[in-house]
Amino acid sequence: MSTCNLCPRKCGVDRAIKEGFCRVKDKVVISLSCLHKWEEPCIVGSNGSGTIFFSGCNLKCCYCQNYEISSCSNGKVYDTQQLVELFKEIEKSGATNINLVTPTHFIKQLIDAFEVYKPNIPIVYNSSGYESVKSLKLIDKYIDVYLVDFKYYDNELAFDLSKAKDYREVAISAIEFMCNSKVDVFENDILKQGVIIRHLILPNHIYNSFQVLNCIKEKFCNRLISLMAQYVPMGKAKGMKDLNRKTTKKEYEKVVDKFLSLDLNGFIQEMESADICYIPNFKS
Ligand code: SF4
Numbered sequence: 001m002s003t004c005n006l007c008p009r010k011c012g013v014d015r016a017i018k019e020g021f022c023r024v025k026d027k028v029v030i031s032l033s034c035l036h037k038w039e040e041p042c043i044v045g046s047n048g049s050g051t052i053f054f055s056g057c058n059l060k061c062c063y064c065q066n067y068e069i070s071s072c073s074n075g076k077v078y079d080t081q082q083l084v085e086l087f088k089e090i091e092k093s094g095a096t097n098i099n100l101v102t103p104t105h106f107i108k109q110l111i112d113a114f115e116v117y118k119p120n121i122p123i124v125y126n127s128s129g130y131e132s133v134k135s136l137k138l139i140d141k142y143i144d145v146y147l148v149d150f151k152y153y154d155n156e157l158a159f160d161l162s163k164a165k166d167y168r169e170v171a172i173s174a175i176e177f178m179c180n181s182k183v184d185v186f187e188n189d190i191l192k193q194g195v196i197i198r199h200l201i202l203p204n205h206i207y208n209s210f211q212v213l214n215c216i217k218e219k220f221c222n223r224l225i226s227l228m229a230q231y232v233p234m235g236k237a238k239g240m241k242d243l244n245r246k247t248t249k250k251e252y253e254k255v256v257d258k259f260l261s262l263d264l265n266g267f268i269q270e271m272e273s274a275d276i277c278y279i280p281n282f283k284s
Contacts, residue, residue: 006135007058007104008170022105024056031055031075033086035095040226040267042191043097043124043147050095050121052086057102059128061151061162063202063243066101067235083113090119096190097122097145104131107139114142122192129171130164136177146178146195153211161202161243172219179223191224196266200228201255204242209255217262225266227259247271 003012011020035048043049055075090098122144129149152158158167184194199212237243252271
């Protein structure tokens with residue numbers, strides 16, 4: 001019996017027979033694979049990012065923009081060979097990269113597939129930031145780009161919204177590891193290797209955003225930062241008083257001013273991005 005302690009949840013369950021907090025057993029389940037055009041320009045390129053949305057998640061934020069997949073284990077099961085075939089298909093489609101969305105709970109299965117075949121386009125590890133450095137070390141040699149969230153500085157908020165009372169410390173350690181591992185390398189405006197640290201502005205919680213940006217300035221000021229404004233109430237958040245609306249223009253402008261005053265480098269998403277039409281359709 002092997003128990004799963006892959007992420008900071010350290011469930012210690014045998015995923016051959018039981019799901020952990022991430023709600024998936026040990027078979028890879030993929031909810032959707034598509035060419036995605038709404039990531040940062042250096043990730044999308046001209047053809048789109050070859051995105052693989054894994055089912056399940058080890059964080060499960062109550063406002064998750066992909067809640068249809070993160071909160072359940074629906075999707076198609078893939079074995080190692082099928083994963084390899086999927087990588088090859090994505091490469092053939094002309095995608096700029098292969099973008100693994102919330103892959104944390106399938107790190108071991110992904111390593112098995114990369115051992116069989118390492119694609120010739122960049123591999124993007126698209127993460128919530130709630131990662132164990134020990135597990136990241138296992139997969140790091142197959143990863144070219146880390147696209148990592150820094151969601152909360154306020155751990156009380158992290159517990160209320162994502163049940164992760166140690167989010168700040170865990171995410172900082174994970175991001176430090178990622179930044180130490182990858183220097184940014186661009187080729188024709190495409191990020192071939194590197195790190196982008198993302199932060200999503202939440203309605204009614206801009207003080208948390210200020211704290212995150214201050215911390216980024218202190219620890220990661222020379223890295224690419226992506227300030228995201230695409231929040232729309234989804235899932236449980238629709239019924240929550242503080243999260244049941246989009247971010248206001250005033251909130252957005254205050255966080256953007258903070259970003260600019262800290263002289264951070266990267267991307268600022270426009271407010272118009274907060275539209276359900278930019279969320280992939282997981283039912284199609
Ligand atoms: S990957 Fe899943 S089962 Fe394993 S420790 Fe994390 S949440 Fe628990």
